[in-house]
């Protein structure tokens with residue numbers, strides 16, 4: 001039996017995102033197979049024959065970023081419905097999806113998304129979209145860690161299937177790790193309850209949109225008499241196995257309820273700002289005990305898959321919303337984008353931090369980037385000064401997926417050409 005490939009990244013400033021929030025100087029990370037097997041501070045282990053050695057030259061190595069809410073194949077519709085609010089955005093998008101989506105289109109959109117994500121240092125995504133098995137297959141090729149599952153919505157979806165058909169095939173199309181339930185404004189109370197019961201019977205985790213803006217809250221109150229969070233509580237869709245995307249419009253009682261029930265939150269500041277939805281009360285949610293991850297909301301509503309931008313905006317909008325420059329520190333933001341996201345997805349035993357025994361999901365930043373010098377606090381450098389263009393190398397489960405800024409697992413040129421060809425047919 002051959003020993004697994006051994007990679008040693010040495011001379012690095014390692015942001016661990018571990019429980020003690022350690023940043024290690026002159027550190028080495030030893031990867032064997034899929035796993036981090038050694039972590040050293042102040043020097044490197046003696047080189048072994050056959051190992052791959054990467055000199056980080058003092059630069060930052062950190063956990064791969066976790067996009068806790070995405071719609072990856074929507075690269076297809078990037079920039080098609082800008083400068084409008086959520087309801088107007090959906091009014092343009094939903095008919096176009098119905099007219100253009102099939103498995104091939106989803107594969108094409110997903111492939112470009114994964115090239116973009118991996119090059120930007122995102123190693124895991126929680127993705128809600130149509131034809132999830134197709135996206136999952138593309139993720140296996142690309143080497144992205146993907147959490148996804150069948151999607152429920154009211155009426156007939158762009159995949160031309162009815163709600164009833166989805167319920168009838170749910171059990172036989174599994175096993176599923178996740179169930180996607182679109183949200184309170186696209187489904188009836190009965191549909192929400194039915195989808196939730198199917199998910200719980202199958203033991204899956206659940207992901208849905210909730211309380212994204214005031215208009216959604218008004219619509220749900222008008223239809224059901226309840227605000228979205230209260231409605232989800234009534235139909236059994238809150239809890240530690242549930243990730244809510246957005247949760248922007250919240251009362252104090254709703255913040256407390258989300259904290260008390262251990263419901264996970266995917267904060268998507270870029271999408272919330274661009275759609276003028278509002279600003280998620282992240283500091284209040286964290287204080288209430290909620291677990292908060294960070295998401296992009298995909299390339300259609302926020303136009304790119306840039307978790308570095310998501311981090312910086314998360315920090316900045318929290319400060320201005322509270323008129324408090326100390327609100328949501330760089331360290332809190334970085335944790336949301338790494339171990340917080342992993343916790344939100346129930347994957348923190350496996351990923352989200354650089355620790356011995358965890359999967360080698362990590363990225364290396366360019367030590368010669370002008371914007372990263374000097375660096376008094378590596379975490380501040382990452383959140384407030386780094387960009388995705390500074391990412392040079394990325395590993396997912398020990399597999400090097402980006403080397404010297406080149407994606408190794410996706411043919412980026414053909415992925416771009418395929419998306420352009422398809423997008424040219426959209427009306």
Ligand SMILES: [Zn+2]
Nearest residue numbers: 071209245297
């Ligand atoms: Zn979304």
